[in-house]
Amino acid sequence: MDSEESNPSPVESSKKSKPKNPRKPKDSVLKQKSPAEFFADNKNIAGFDNPGKCLYTTVRELVENALDSAESISKLPMVEITIEEIGRNKFNSMIGLANHERVDAELYDDFESAKAREKRLAKEARIQEIQAKNASMGKKSKEPLTTKAIKGRGEASYYRVTCKDNGRGMPHDDIPNMFGRVLSGTKYGLKQTRGKFGLGAKMALIWSKMSTGLPIEISSSMKGQTYSTFCKLDIDIHRNIPHIHVHEKRDNKEQWHGAEIQIVIEGNWTTYRSKILHYMRQMAVITPYAEFLFRFLSDTPDKNATVRFTRRTDIMPPIPHETKYHPSAVDLLLIKRLIAETSKQNLLQFLQHEFVNISKSHAERLIGEMGPDFSPKMLVKSLTSQQIVRMHQLFRQAKFDDPSGDCLSPAGEYNLRLGIIKELHPDMVATYSGSAQVFEGHPFIVEAGVSIGGKDVKLGVNIFRFANRIPLLFEQGADVVTRTALKRINWNTYKINQIQDKIGVFVSIVSTKIPFKGTGKEYIGDDISEIAATVKTSIQQCCSQLKFKIVKKIQAREQQERKRNLTRYIPDVTSALYDVLKEMSAHAAKRTRYTGEDAELLKNVSVKAVTDQTLREKLARHVERVDYEMALDYATQSGVNEEPKENIFVQTLEESQFLDFHSPVFVFRLGI
Numbered sequence: 001m002d003s004e005e006s007n008p009s010p011v012e013s014s015k016k017s018k019p020k021n022p023r024k025p026k027d028s029v030l031k032q033k034s035p036a037e038f039f040a041d042n043k044n045i046a047g048f049d050n051p052g053k054c055l056y057t058t059v060r061e062l063v064e065n066a067l068d069s070a071e072s073i074s075k076l077p078m079v080e081i082t083i084e085e086i087g088r089n090k091f092n093s094m095i096g097l098a099n100h101e102r103v104d105a106e107l108y109d110d111f112e113s114a115k116a117r118e119k120r121l122a123k124e125a126r127i128q129e130i131q132a133k134n135a136s137m138g139k140k141s142k143e144p145l146t147t148k149a150i151k152g153r154g155e156a157s158y159y160r161v162t163c164k165d166n167g168r169g170m171p172h173d174d175i176p177n178m179f180g181r182v183l184s185g186t187k188y189g190l191k192q193t194r195g196k197f198g199l200g201a202k203m204a205l206i207w208s209k210m211s212t213g214l215p216i217e218i219s220s221s222m223k224g225q226t227y228s229t230f231c232k233l234d235i236d237i238h239r240n241i242p243h244i245h246v247h248e249k250r251d252n253k254e255q256w257h258g259a260e261i262q263i264v265i266e267g268n269w270t271t272y273r274s275k276i277l278h279y280m281r282q283m284a285v286i287t288p289y290a291e292f293l294f295r296f297l298s299d300t301p302d303k304n305a306t307v308r309f310t311r312r313t314d315i316m317p318p319i320p321h322e323t324k325y326h327p328s329a330v331d332l333l334l335i336k337r338l339i340a341e342t343s344k345q346n347l348l349q350f351l352q353h354e355f356v357n358i359s360k361s362h363a364e365r366l367i368g369e370m371g372p373d374f375s376p377k378m379l380v381k382s383l384t385s386q387q388i389v390r391m392h393q394l395f396r397q398a399k400f401d402d403p404s405g406d407c408l409s410p411a412g413e414y415n416l417r418l419g420i421i422k423e424l425h426p427d428m429v430a431t432y433s434g435s436a437q438v439f440e441g442h443p444f445i446v447e448a449g450v451s452i453g454g455k456d457v458k459l460g461v462n463i464f465r466f467a468n469r470i471p472l473l474f475e476q477g478a479d480v481v482t483r484t485a486l487k488r489i490n491w492n493t494y495k496i497n498q499i500q501d502k503i504g505v506f507v508s509i510v511s512t513k514i515p516f517k518g519t520g521k522e523y524i525g526d527d528i529s530e531i532a533a534t535v536k537t538s539i540q541q542c543c544s545q546l547k548f549k550i551v552k553k554i555q556a557r558e559q560q561e562r563k564r565n566l567t568r569y570i571p572d573v574t575s576a577l578y579d580v581l582k583e584m585s586a587h588a589a590k591r592t593r594y595t596g597e598d599a600e601l602l603k604n605v606s607v608k609a610v611t612d613q614t615l616r617e618k619l620a621r622h623v624e625r626v627d628y629e630m631a632l633d634y635a636t637q638s639g640v641n642e643e644p645k646e647n648i649f650v651q652t653l654e655e656s657q658f659l660d661f662h663s664p665v666f667v668f669r670l671g672i
């Protein structure tokens with residue numbers, strides 16, 4: 001499909017989209033909706049709630065696609081995101097709309113009548129007077145300096161969002177459907193990916209269609225391609241098909257591969273600025289092997305911002321690979337689909353090859369158990385609905401080995417720790433990576449980190465959640481990680497103060513199926529007991545490591561305190577002791593009960609060979625020695641960390657294998 005500039009009018013396309021159904025009864029109120037229409041009507045369920053959130057979710061969807069794409073070809077990701085503010089005049093000229101000055105001012109929401117204005121100004125003058133009076137008396141005034149003028153709903157703000165990556169790129173012919181057909185994508189298999197639903201990019205396009213009416217622009221090229229694709233399209237909401245404006249091949253002299261997506265939408269940078277930057281920062285924590293360049297451009301130069309999140313390691317987690325279904329993870333519909341799609345002929349081969357953890361002998365036993373109607377050689381496509389139900393019933397009741405986590409790609413304890421240290425600079429950090437666990441036949445791995453102290457960390461528990469290496473920023477309260485950290489961890493046990501310490505809790509969950517609540521990928525519910533239990537153990541593991549360090553720190557502090565106290569009491573103690581000894585030595589000659597060392601001491605006291613000063617010096621020396629020994633003991637056990645230190649990052653060898661050494665206080669990685 002090449003260049004196609006013609007653009008059917010909306011009227012035409014809606015006429016086409018709703019053919020009259022001749023059989024529809026006259027009084028029927030039945031209607032159908034296309035998936036695109038459904039999501040346009042309910043865009044909030046995909047995270048497109050209001051203009052600010054739409055800007056945030058658009059950035060997020062594009063960044064996550066960029067990372068998925070680069071990682072799928074094992075390329076260290078380089079992602080450039082630019083948000084360019086577009087003023088109203090510029091926007092109008094982009095869409096060919098002449099600027100228009102207000103004629104009937106009273107029509108507008110922010111209109112302030114002369115009387116209201118007079119009243120407001122009088123009030124402001126009064127406040128200023130009070131403030132001046134208070135200032136002269138040295139008092140602070142609580143009144144705000146100005147009262148608010150009437151605020152209308154405000155003008156819409158428009159932004160051009162561009163995201164460029166160095167990933168796989170997209171095949172020329174697939175691009176229109178990838179961006180212009182809701183629920184189409186390449187990530188539907190059983191595989192750990194950030195994307196899943198085939199929805200995100202289309203939602204951004206639907207929002208642009210709803211707010212600016214401008215099409216999306218895609219440039220893309222795949223490795224080794226001599227051309228790049230340029231495609232400009234929007235979406236026919238009623239028919240859920242791409243509406244192509246331009247789709248053409250261009251020269252690719254630089255041998256570039258990747259994708260550049262550009263979209264113009266309404267948004268709100270002011271209210272979502274911090275969320276977007278937060279998202280980028282957390283993405284840098286969980287993806288320290290990626291380079292992100294984030295730019296905000298505006299006509300007002302002091303609003304401009306450039307943030308670069310530099311790559312800190314070139315070790316990428318292994319590529320997650322597609323796996324087969326576990327027999328306990330399938331339902332009737334899925335079994336039917338697998339039967340329809342399988343290339344295997346008979347039942348034995350089908351069971352053996354379309355599922356994990358069913359060996360040949362196991363498959364034979366299962367078929368025997370299904371009943372006399374079944375045989376290993378029977379054609380799988382000839383199974384009746386009843387027979388499929390029987391198979392499903394057996395799958396639910398039979399015992400199968402758990403699926404392995406080999407197909408998963410967790411961030412890795414090394415990367416997680418590096419990310420936390422790089423972005424937060426905590427005083428202490430502990431990380432833990434668990435083994436693969438299972439829920440409903442899907443493997444999952446939980447990794448956790450707990451840090452104490454650090455830059456820009458608030459007092460109390462600060463939660464950082466990640467699912468399939470996506471930061472989750474919204475709906476925090478209902479999430480399994482938040483609930484576990486706040487309600488099920490007894491921080492006191494680990495000598496951590498939940499209110500006064502700056503605690504960072506990082507939990508990253510990866511799985512072939514993340515049980516998100518809703519398509520917005522904002523939180524994981526607390527109702528899956530396997531996940532909740534693993535999250536709890538992982539956080540506890542980190543806390544135990546920290547407790548070890550904290551206890552040592554407390555001991556060192558107590559010891560210092562003890563030394564200070566002992567030293568403070570030395571003069572009093574020694575003079576009291578000396579007085580007693582003096583008294584005893586005065587009567588020693590008359591009594592014979594003192595012998596040996598005691599008698600020697602009393603004699604020395606009486607001849608002033610031992611004085612108050614001698615006792616003082618001896619006791620001070622003793623306190624000093626005990627303190628030194630204890631300090632040495634502490635340092636050998638916990639390492640000296642008061643010395644000047646500098647972070648160093650070792651360049652890794654490409655294609656090498658690594659061996660991790662885990663200790664309660666560090667992870668050491670060796671190339672082998």
Ligand SMILES: Nc1ncnc2c1ncn2[C@@H]1O[C@H](COP(=O)(O)OP(=O)(O)OP(=O)(O)O)[C@@H](O)[C@H]1O
Pocket residue numbers: 061065066069165167168169170178179184185186187194195196197198199200201202258259
């Ligand atoms: N930057 C990109 N590079 C390569 N392919 C891309 C890129 N962006 C999108 N795609 C392709 O377009 C498809 C649709 O993307 P979309 O964001 O709509 O859904 P998704 O990522 O599959 O799932 P989700 O809705 O869960 O994000 C993707 O599956 C992918 O194949």
